[in-house]
Amino acid sequence: MRTASENPTDKMQDMLCSLSRNWWAFVLRGVLALIIAVLAFVMPAESLLALTLVFGAFAFADGVFGLVAAIRNIRKGKRWGWLMFSGLLGIATGVVVVVSPFVATLVLATFLWASIAFWSVFSGVLEIVAAIRLRKEIKGEIWLILSGLLSVTLGVFVTWMLLTRPLESFLALGWLLGFYAAFFGAMMLLLGLRLRRANHTEHDKGPDANQAAGT
Numbered sequence: 001m002r003t004a005s006e007n008p009t010d011k012m013q014d015m016l017c018s019l020s021r022n023w024w025a026f027v028l029r030g031v032l033a034l035i036i037a038v039l040a041f042v043m044p045a046e047s048l049l050a051l052t053l054v055f056g057a058f059a060f061a062d063g064v065f066g067l068v069a070a071i072r073n074i075r076k077g078k079r080w081g082w083l084m085f086s087g088l089l090g091i092a093t094g095v096v097v098v099v100s101p102f103v104a105t106l107v108l109a110t111f112l113w114a115s116i117a118f119w120s121v122f123s124g125v126l127e128i129v130a131a132i133r134l135r136k137e138i139k140g141e142i143w144l145i146l147s148g149l150l151s152v153t154l155g156v157f158v159t160w161m162l163l164t165r166p167l168e169s170f171l172a173l174g175w176l177l178g179f180y181a182a183f184f185g186a187m188m189l190l191l192g193l194r195l196r197r198a199n200h201t202e203h204d205k206g207p208d209a210n211q212a213a214g215t
Contacts, residue, residue: 023199026192033185037178044174051177052105056097063090109173110162117158124151 040047066087073080097104127148161169 021199023192023195026188026195028192030185030187030189030192033181033188035185037182037185040174040178040181044171044178046174047177048109048170048174049101049105052097052108053101055108056094056101056104059090059097060094061090063087063092063094066090106170109170110166112173113158113162113169117155117162120151120155120158122155124148124153124155127151 036047064087066083068087070080070083070087073083125148127144131142131144131148158169161172
C-alpha cells in the first residue's frame with residue numbers, strides 16, 4: 001500500500017522545491033554559457049582549441065581511471081583486457097592532445113564535420129525511402145521527401161566544404177559551438193529565472209500555508 005510520502009505528486013513537488021531553491025545555479029550556468037558563446041563567435045579557432053584541450057583532459061582522466069580499474073581486476077582475478085586497452089587509449093589520446101594540440105584540434109574538427117555529413121546523408125536517404133514506401137498509406141509525403149533532400153544537401157555541402165575549404169569549415173565549427181552555447185545559455189537563464197519566480201512564490205505562500213495548517 002502506497003504511503004503519502006511515496007505519492008508521485010509529492011515527489012514532484014519536492015523536486016520542484018529543491019530546484020527552485022537552487023535557481024541561481026541555473027542562472028550561473030546560463031551566464032557562463034553565454035560568455036562562452038561570445039568568445040566562440042569572437043575567437044572560433046581558440047574556442048575549438050579549448051574544446052579539444054578539455055576533451056584531451058577528460059580522455060586522460062578517464063584513461064587513468066580505466067587503468068586503475070584494470071589493475072584492480074587483475075588482482076581480483078577478473079577480466080581486465082578491455083579496461084586496460086581503453087585506459088591506455090585514453091591516456092594516449094590525452095598525451096597526443098597535450099603534445100600536438102593544433103593537430104588534435106584539426107583531427108577533431110574533421111571527425112565532427114565528417115560525422116555531421118554522414119548523419120545528414122544517411123538520415124536524408126532513409127526519409128526519402130520511407131516517404132516513397134509509405135506514399136500510399138500517408139498524405140503529405142512530399143514534405144518528408146523534401147526534408148530528406150534537405151538533409152542530403154546539407155551532408156553534401158558539408159563534405160564539399162570539408163574537402164575544398166578546410167579552414168572555413170574549421171572556423172564554422174567554432175561558430176557552431178557558439179550557437180549551441182548561446183542556445184543552451186539562454187535556456188538555462190530562462191529556466192533559472194522561472195525557478196527564481198517559483199521560489200519567491202513559494203516563500204510568499206509559506207506563512208499563509210502555515211496558518212491554514214494551524215487552523
